[in-house]
Amino acid sequence: MTQTVKLAGLTINQDLFDFIEHEALPESGIPSPQFWQNFAEIINDLSDDNAQLLIKRDELQAKIDNWHQDNFGDKFNFASYKQFLTDIGYLAPVVDDFSISTENVDAELASIAGPQLVVPIMNARFALNAVNARWGSLYDALYGTDVISSENGAEKAGAYNPVRGAKVISYAKDYLDQAIPLTNGSHQDVVAYHLNEQQLMVSLSNGEQSSLQDVNAFIGFTGSINQPNTLVFKHNGLHLELVFDATSEIGKADPSTLSDVILESALTTIMDCEDSVAAVDGEDKVIAYRNWLGLMQGNLTENISKGGQEFTRKMNSDRNYQSLSGDTIALKGRSLMFVRNVGHLMTNSAIIDSQNREIPEGILDAMITSLIALHDLKGNSSLSNSNEGSIYIVKPKMHGPDEVQFADTLFARVEDALSLPRNTIKMGIMDEERRTSVNLKNCIHAAKERVVFINTGFLDRTGDEIHTSMAAGPMARKADIKLTPWIGAYENNNVDVGLACGFSQKAQIGKGMWPIPDQMANMIATKINHVEAGANTAWVPSPTAATLHALHYHRVDVFALQQDLMQREAASLDDILTIPLATDTNWSNDEITEELDNNAQGILGYVVRWIDHGVGCSKVPDINNVGLMEDRATLRISSQHIANWLQHGICTQEQVQTSLEKMARTVDGQNANDPSYQAMSNDFDNSIAFKAASALVFLGAEQPSGYTEPLLHQFRLDKKASNNS
Numbered sequence: 001m002t003q004t005v006k007l008a009g010l011t012i013n014q015d016l017f018d019f020i021e022h023e024a025l026p027e028s029g030i031p032s033p034q035f036w037q038n039f040a041e042i043i044n045d046l047s048d049d050n051a052q053l054l055i056k057r058d059e060l061q062a063k064i065d066n067w068h069q070d071n072f073g074d075k076f077n078f079a080s081y082k083q084f085l086t087d088i089g090y091l092a093p094v095v096d097d098f099s100i101s102t103e104n105v106d107a108e109l110a111s112i113a114g115p116q117l118v119v120p121i122m123n124a125r126f127a128l129n130a131v132n133a134r135w136g137s138l139y140d141a142l143y144g145t146d147v148i149s150s151e152n153g154a155e156k157a158g159a160y161n162p163v164r165g166a167k168v169i170s171y172a173k174d175y176l177d178q179a180i181p182l183t184n185g186s187h188q189d190v191v192a193y194h195l196n197e198q199q200l201m202v203s204l205s206n207g208e209q210s211s212l213q214d215v216n217a218f219i220g221f222t223g224s225i226n227q228p229n230t231l232v233f234k235h236n237g238l239h240l241e242l243v244f245d246a247t248s249e250i251g252k253a254d255p256s257t258l259s260d261v262i263l264e265s266a267l268t269t270i271m272d273c274e275d276s277v278a279a280v281d282g283e284d285k286v287i288a289y290r291n292w293l294g295l296m297q298g299n300l301t302e303n304i305s306k307g308g309q310e311f312t313r314k315m316n317s318d319r320n321y322q323s324l325s326g327d328t329i330a331l332k333g334r335s336l337m338f339v340r341n342v343g344h345l346m347t348n349s350a351i352i353d354s355q356n357r358e359i360p361e362g363i364l365d366a367m368i369t370s371l372i373a374l375h376d377l378k379g380n381s382s383l384s385n386s387n388e389g390s391i392y393i394v395k396p397k398m399h400g401p402d403e404v405q406f407a408d409t410l411f412a413r414v415e416d417a418l419s420l421p422r423n424t425i426k427m428g429i430m431d432e433e434r435r436t437s438v439n440l441k442n443c444i445h446a447a448k449e450r451v452v453f454i455n456t457g458f459l460d461r462t463g464d465e466i467h468t469s470m471a472a473g474p475m476a477r478k479a480d481i482k483l484t485p486w487i488g489a490y491e492n493n494n495v496d497v498g499l500a501c502g503f504s505q506k507a508q509i510g511k512g513m514w515p516i517p518d519q520m521a522n523m524i525a526t527k528i529n530h531v532e533a534g535a536n537t538a539w540v541p542s543p544t545a546a547t548l549h550a551l552h553y554h555r556v557d558v559f560a561l562q563q564d565l566m567q568r569e570a571a572s573l574d575d576i577l578t579i580p581l582a583t584d585t586n587w588s589n590d591e592i593t594e595e596l597d598n599n600a601q602g603i604l605g606y607v608v609r610w611i612d613h614g615v616g617c618s619k620v621p622d623i624n625n626v627g628l629m630e631d632r633a634t635l636r637i638s639s640q641h642i643a644n645w646l647q648h649g650i651c652t653q654e655q656v657q658t659s660l661e662k663m664a665r666t667v668d669g670q671n672a673n674d675p676s677y678q679a680m681s682n683d684f685d686n687s688i689a690f691k692a693a694s695a696l697v698f699l700g701a702e703q704p705s706g707y708t709e710p711l712l713h714q715f716r717l718d719k720k721a722s723n724n725s
Contacts, residue, residue, distance in 0.1 A: 002282070008040035009354035013282025016289075016350050020368065024293055028374045030418060038417035039367050043351070043359050046410060050344055050360045053403050057705060060435075061468070063088050068471035076472070082577060091438055092401060095445045099502030102426065102452055104388040108336040109452050109508050112237040113536035113558040114267035115546040116510060117335065120276040120617050121288045124302045125313065129543055131295060132316045133266035134335045135241075136547030138175070139250070140260075142168040145520035145544060160249060169254070172261045179235045179554045180217050182210040191255040193242065195225045197324060205255070220321030220329045230262075232321050232331070236557050238550060239264040239331060266546035268508070268537060269335040270428075271295065273365055274342050274396050275460075275631045276617030278610050280713045280720070282350035285364070292339055293372045298381030315383050336392070337385050338428060338453075339373070341365035343397030344406070346709050362395075363410060369393065370414050370425055377424075391420075392452065394428035397460065399705070400435040401442035408447045423450045428508075431494050432457030432633075433464045433705070438576055440497045454503070455510035455539075456494045458487065463636030466644055467706030469579045474648040476582045477595050478641055489575035495534040496570045504562045511538040515629045517619055520548055528552040534565045541619075541629045585650060592651055593659065598623050599638040600656070600663040604680070604693045606630040608667060610712055611689040611719050612678055621670050623663075635696065635708045643700030656697060664690055688719045 003014035025032055067084050071077065085091045108114075119130040142148050143156070143164060148171065150156065154164040176187040185204040192203040200218040202210050212218060219239075223229035231242045241262040245251040251259030273279065273288050294300025301314045316333040323329055342348075342365050347358035373391040376384060386392070395407045404427075411425040427447045429436070431454050436443050444451055465486065466475055475481065491511070498509040511530035514523045523545060530538035531552045536559070540546045587595075601623040609615040619627040628634070645651050664680040664687075671677040680690040692715035696708055703710065 004352075008036040010036070010040050010043070010359075011352040013285075013350045015286045016282045019286045019289060020371070023290065024368065024372050027378070027380050028371060028418075029378060030371065030374070035371070035417070040354075042367065042410070042413045042417060043353050043363060046363060046406075046413065047353060047357070047360055049406060049409075050363065053344055053399075053406055054704070056402070057399055060088060060090055061705070064090070064468060065471040068469065068473075072471075073473065078574070078577075082574070085438075085577070090400075090435060092442050094439075095442050097500070098445060098448060100444065100448045100451055100506060102448075102450055102507060103423070104390050105426065105452055105506060106336055106386055106388045106390065108267040108332075109392075110506050111559075112267055113531075113553050114238055115265060115540050115549040115553075116508075116537040117266045117269040117543070117546055118272055118276065118340075118513070118539055119269060121271040121273055121291050121339070122277045122279065122284070122616070124291050124294070124300060125304065127271060127291055127295060128300060128302055128313045128315065130266065130269040130271075131334045131337060132313075133269070133543035133546050134264065134316070134333060135262050135319070136265040136543055136550075138172050138261040138263050138547055138551075139168050141520075141544045141547040142171055145548070146518070147171070147521045147524055147548060149521075162253070165250060169250070169258075175551060175554070176261065179240060180233050181213045183213055184208065184210050190258075193228070193231060193244070193256055193258075195221065195228060195231075195324065197225070199324070200231065202256075220323045222321055225324075230321070232329075236554055238267075238553055240554075263547050263550045264331075265550045266335045266540075266543060268338065270338045270340050270394055272340045272617075273369070274340045275633055278614040278616040278712070278716055279348075280716045281348070284614070285348065285350050285368075289368055289372060292369055293375065295337060296372050296375040296381065296385065298383035317383065332387075334383060334385075338392040338394050339365075339369045340394040340396060340428075341369060343395070344403060345397065345704060345707060346713070362407075366393065366410050366414050366425075367417065370411075370418060370420075374418060374420075377420075389424065390452075391425045392428065393425055394430065394453065394455075396430040396457075397433060397705075397707075398429065398436055398443070399433050400439050401446045404429060404436075404443045404446040408450065411450065426450050426452040428453030428455065430455055430457050430460075431490075432460035434461070434468050437461065437490050437493065438573060440493065441501065444497065444501045448501075451507060453508040453510060454494060454498050455508070455537075456491055456512055457633065458491075458512045459631075459633035459637060461490065462487075463633065463640050463706050465580060466637070466640040467701075467703075469581075470640075470644055470647060470701055470706075472579050473581045474585050474650050475641060475644050476580050477587075477591075478599070478637065480582075481580045484580040485575040485578045486580060489571045489573075489578075491533060493571035493573075493576060495565060496568075499534065499562055499566050500570075504559060504566075508537045509535050511535040513539040513629060514541055514545060514549075515634075516626065517541040517545060517629060518627050520545060524548055524551070528555065531556045531558055532561070534558065534562050536562075587650070592645075592655070595645075596642065596651060596656060596659040597663055599642050600659045600693075600697075601666055602628075602630065602638045603635060603696060604660065604663050604667045604690070605670065606635050607693040607696070607712070608671070608677075608680060608689040611692050611715050613676070614716065623666070625670070632708050632712070636706055639696040639700045639708060640706045642697045643706075646698075647701055653698070657694075660690070660694055660697070664693075688715055688722065691715065 005017040173187040221228040243260040245259040246257040318333040321329040342361040348361040605620040617631040620630040668679040680687040
């Protein structure tokens with residue numbers, strides 16, 4: 001039986017209570033009685049408002065379902081549909097023009113463009129890797145990925161392949177020619193970089209000297225003027241560093257002794273308490289909160305075993321350089337951290353309120369993650385996060401402006417409870433639900449004094465697209481959904497509205513994840529689209545990917561581009577509202593089976609790790625054994641897609657059951673080398689993971705907004721109980 005503590009009318013999980021009392025509250029400046037009393041008042045005052053917002057979601061969905069049933073097929077009229085959405089309040093009257101007035105925003109969000117990482121906060125190793133990914137080796141990122149081909153003897157063989165190394169160095173020097181070009185010549189031909197009291201000069205292999213085209217791009221060095229160890233430059237707001245080491249294998253082979261190029265990479269990181277974790281009770285929440293506390297206090301560490309060596313990973317210090325005029329230049333050594341709280345839907349048993357109800361998990365997260373962030377604001381760490389005295393919280397899965405307004409109210413109450421000035425807590429709004437997309441300007445207006453981020457989340461957004469229009473008809477195949485009009489309009493609208501609301505140079509406009517971590521050449525070729533779309537950040541799946549994606553922000557001056565984009569015609573609301581229905585459902589049995597198998601394999605591959613091991617995000621092999629980054633958003637699409645096809649008779653329950661069982665065997669085979677893996681196909685009736693995956697499909701249409709969390713939490717709790725029995 002879980003131990004609890006009763007205080008201020010609340011029943012609190014003992015582990016959570018002890019963590020707050022003995023770890024989070026000390027040195028926060030907040031007395032324990034004040035914290036618990038204020039927390040209890042927030043819970044008592046706002047829980048019913050939270051519940052009413054969820055009821056509103058259900059009421060709107062029921063009206064939309066009924067409308068589609070009454071206007072099915074040939075009876076559908078788009079103009080009538082749009083008017084109906086207005087009549088029921090789904091489409092709100094658009095607010096007058098305005099500009100956000102958020103203050104005290106760190107440069108990483110406002111005035112610098114670069115990659116963003118999202119990592120599960122419950123994994124300390126991943127969290128440390130991410131926060132330290134502010135700087136990354138371009139040589140390592142190129143050498144270890146498929147950006148550099150293995151042709152003509154350039155394979156990754158042994159400790160170091162000089163043929164591959166030569167390709168890496170040539171690629172990196174081509175990049176230097178773009179980012180910090182010389183007045184004449186190429187970095188390929190440099191035999192020496194040398195400083196004088198006025199500027200950086202280089203010597204070329206033909207005996208000529210050259211300066212930089214932009215002499216101000218060079219800003220500092222380490223070592224001495226006569227023999228610098230590093231040179232640091234700035235381009236498009238991002239820094240890059242040349243490292244010299246004549247004793248290294250690479251440096252001694254380079255005429256200039258250049259041994260590496262270090263790029264400023266992951267400017268920001270979202271430490272995630274939501275989609276990428278499996279936190280279902282007080283025990284799990286404490287793991288998440290304790291890691292967040294370690295990051296805010298600067299003392300999070302993790303013991304690592306790698307290549308037969310043991311070492312302790314910790315947070316990087318800042319980087320210091322000297323300018324030619326003798327001034328010290330300090331550059332941030334760590335990624336600026338957001339924390340992503342849980343949305344409005346879920347509750348958690350970590351705290352039970354005075355009416356014997358689990359409290360909304362979003363309220364729980366808001367209060368405790370903000371309390372923990374006080375340690376950063378109060379300078380309890382030498383490794384600061386926000387230089388501007390702000391707390392950054394990403395708020396996901398909000399449906400429309402009323403829900404954003406509620407989050408704004410919640411943050412204000414937390415600020416009062418923690419004696420913080422108004423709008424200390426900044427809000428990131430995930431534009432990943434249909435009712436938010438079509439009312440985005442109003443959503444931003446509801447948090448106009450604290451918003452610092454809007455981001456398109458294609459995966460969750462597609463899941464909500466399917467669920468909202470579940471009754472309208474059968475959806476196109478998943479690959480074809482990506483080709484329908486609403487997606488492009490949705491992505492453009494996010495940028496258009498953000499820029500119209502004054503985001504440029506004030507806040508982030510973000511784009512979604514690159515989901516294939518082993519295909520970096522493909523990412524390099526295509527993810528520049530996110531930068532060219534006007535986004536000043538986009539998500540990447542790893543520190544290596546962050547370093548490679550940083551190249552795109554040197555190729556494109558995002559803030560200059562944003563000025564041009566402000567002049568284009570705004571995205572069409574009608575396009576955003578276009579439902580991605582199949583235009584022809586005359587699919588063969590083989591095509592239907594192929595779609596079901598693809599969906600079922602993705603569902604099972606992800607769910608088995610979530611339920612059995614509590615892993616909320618990982619690289620999961622797809623049906624073709626390509627590793628994909630999977631989280632609850634991908635699960636939401638696949639489960640809703642099958643549920644939609646079931647509802648409209650494209651497939652039968654028997655076909656789906658056959659596919660689930662067949663794909664369970666496939667997933668079991670893909671995990672056969674994992675000694676901790678529990679096969680589902682050995683006993684379908686008693687595999688909790690298999691039952692969870694099946695429920696997500698067969699009960700998918702009735703899940704609130706098509707979310708997967710309620711069922712995942714239920715079955716994960718069952719699994720934890722069975723492990724403890």
